[in-house]
Amino acid sequence: MxxxxxxxxxxxxxxxxxxxxxxxxxxxxxxxxxxxxxxxxxxxxxxxxxxxxxxxxxVQIKENLAFETLLLRIEDQKTKELRGKTISLIKVFWGGATGESATWEVQSQMCDSYP
Structure with a gap:
């Protein structure tokens, strides 16, 4: 990895x-x-x-100059305080032609995008 x-x-x-x-x-x-x-x-x-x-x-580059990544796994979860609001974040591992990477994403947005 x-x-x-x-x-x-x-x-x-x-x-x-x-x-x-x-x-x-x-x-x-x-x-x-x-x-x-x-x-x-x-x-x-x-x-x-x-x-x-x-x-x-x-690397397959699309017309909008983006490339496709695939959700591989979710490894961690944390909550963050931002302007008095509590936001649930999850650590997502992505894969594709450029290798593997990890980002913290908003849990509710990920649930909407990947039901």
């Missing part, structure tokens, strides 16, 4: 520098709906490690 989910895909070749803080990247055809110029804050210098590479063809 991975502790952190991958947040970057690639590596990709930098085609050119566009101003002081942006770079144009050579994207794969499956990512053609993305703009190819990225701010430096969205890029990371990468030292190659085969265990880190996520094949871009495994």
């Amino acid at each position: 991975q502790k952190l989910t991958p947040r970057f895909i690639g590596p990709y070749q930098i085609l050119k520098r566009d101003g002081n803080v942006a770079y144009q990247i050579a994207l794969h055809r499956s990512l053609s709906n993305l703009h190819s110029v990225f701010h430096v804050s969205q890029l990371r210098n990468y030292i190659f490690d085969p265990s880190h590479v996520i094949e871009s063809n495994k």
Whole structure:
């Protein structure tokens, strides 16, 4: 199990520098709906490690630039006080092409989405 989910895909070749803080990247055809110029804050210098590479063809990107994740399991529950209200939260583990990740979700919203 991975502790952190991958947040970057690639590596990709930098085609050119566009101003002081942006770079144009050579994207794969499956990512053609993305703009190819990225701010430096969205890029990371990468030292190659085969265990880190996520094949871009495994990530199915939808028209709205989202990708599908599946609910794997619920592992924990807690309540949180927020502005005088008590909110029930559950820790949900998600899976998909990018690996496994965990988030805290509002229990009532999860019950509505996943009856």
